[in-house]
Amino acid sequence: MKRVLLTGASGFIGSQSLPHLIRRGYEVHAITYRNLPGNHNGIHWHRVDLLNSHIVHDVLFEIAPTHLLHFAWYAEPGKYQQAAQNSEWCRAGMTLLRDFAASGGRRAVFAGTCLEYDLSYGYCSEASTPCVPVTPYGASKFALAQMVAGLPPAGVSTAWGRIFHLYGPGEHPSRLVASVIRSLLRNEPAHCTHGHQVRDFTHVSDIASAFVALLDSAVEGIVNVGSGKPVSIRTLVLTIAELIGAPDLVTFGAIATPPNDPPLLIPNSSRIRDQLGWAPRWALSEGLAHTVDWWRTNSVGTNAQA
Numbered sequence: 001m002k003r004v005l006l007t008g009a010s011g012f013i014g015s016q017s018l019p020h021l022i023r024r025g026y027e028v029h030a031i032t033y034r035n036l037p038g039n040h041n042g043i044h045w046h047r048v049d050l051l052n053s054h055i056v057h058d059v060l061f062e063i064a065p066t067h068l069l070h071f072a073w074y075a076e077p078g079k080y081q082q083a084a085q086n087s088e089w090c091r092a093g094m095t096l097l098r099d100f101a102a103s104g105g106r107r108a109v110f111a112g113t114c115l116e117y118d119l120s121y122g123y124c125s126e127a128s129t130p131c132v133p134v135t136p137y138g139a140s141k142f143a144l145a146q147m148v149a150g151l152p153p154a155g156v157s158t159a160w161g162r163i164f165h166l167y168g169p170g171e172h173p174s175r176l177v178a179s180v181i182r183s184l185l186r187n188e189p190a191h192c193t194h195g196h197q198v199r200d201f202t203h204v205s206d207i208a209s210a211f212v213a214l215l216d217s218a219v220e221g222i223v224n225v226g227s228g229k230p231v232s233i234r235t236l237v238l239t240i241a242e243l244i245g246a247p248d249l250v251t252f253g254a255i256a257t258p259p260n261d262p263p264l265l266i267p268n269s270s271r272i273r274d275q276l277g278w279a280p281r282w283a284l285s286e287g288l289a290h291t292v293d294w295w296r297t298n299s300v301g302t303n304a305q306a
Helices: 012-023 053-063 085-102 136-150 176-185 204-215 233-244 270-274 284-297
Strands: 002-007 026-032 044-047 067-070 107-113 157-163 165-167 201-203 221-225 264-267
Touching: 002 012, 002 053, 012 026, 012 204, 044 053, 053 085, 067 085, 067 204, 085 107, 085 136, 107 136, 107 204, 136 157, 136 221, 157 204, 165 176, 165 204, 165 284, 176 233, 176 284, 201 204, 201 284, 204 221, 221 270, 233 284
Parallel strands: 002 026, 002 067, 026 044, 067 107, 107 157, 157 221, 165 201
Antiparallel strands: none
């Protein structure tokens, strides 16, 4: 029996991982710090504070998972990159891995970030791009990545997926795609930067499927998680506007570009494609249409959960 402990299970990516794990035959033990959902749908839910090492230890030895998929982290938009909590989550991640190994675990996959890289390189490769994080978030993720890769417990196989840019239903309303959609659906202007930045946007369900595929494989080390199909912010926003029928409401250049915002930030996706055999299901235009439809059927004035 494959028994997985999924952290951040009620979050943006974690919640999308649940059906993929079920389809691959896992017994899923889902960790959340929020209230437990009323409908479990075959998922074993546990309300756990992952920053409490004693509780984490007890839960791991009670469940004895064979696999660990770790998404949980402090992620409040506008705050998480500079937050002091990042160092706490770094320590918690290492404690989690240690106790996972001690409880008999065999395979652990952690979620990292493209912000671990030296962003001046633009095109990021696992093997050749140096890591020079400039925020507490990126630095804490990178520190944990080094410990996971450099000091894996005996008998545990590990991988570290570096996430680039994502979007999809349920995204926090202040993030780019969600904020543009919500503004245009309310017939309000969508204020943007110049939009010439080039990024790699992947539907959240595809990000989730990539991590579950990585968990279910023997691939180890750093793996970039992205579609491999770059797009400019301007093209992304205009695609949304055309889907909604409100291109005249988009105002490029209305917002100043953030300091140190790289003009190019995209992954080399050859490893996840060639070694894992993974490819995204959602083309960008289809994924954006799916996301617009989700916001249409959910109150655009209601805050979604990040």
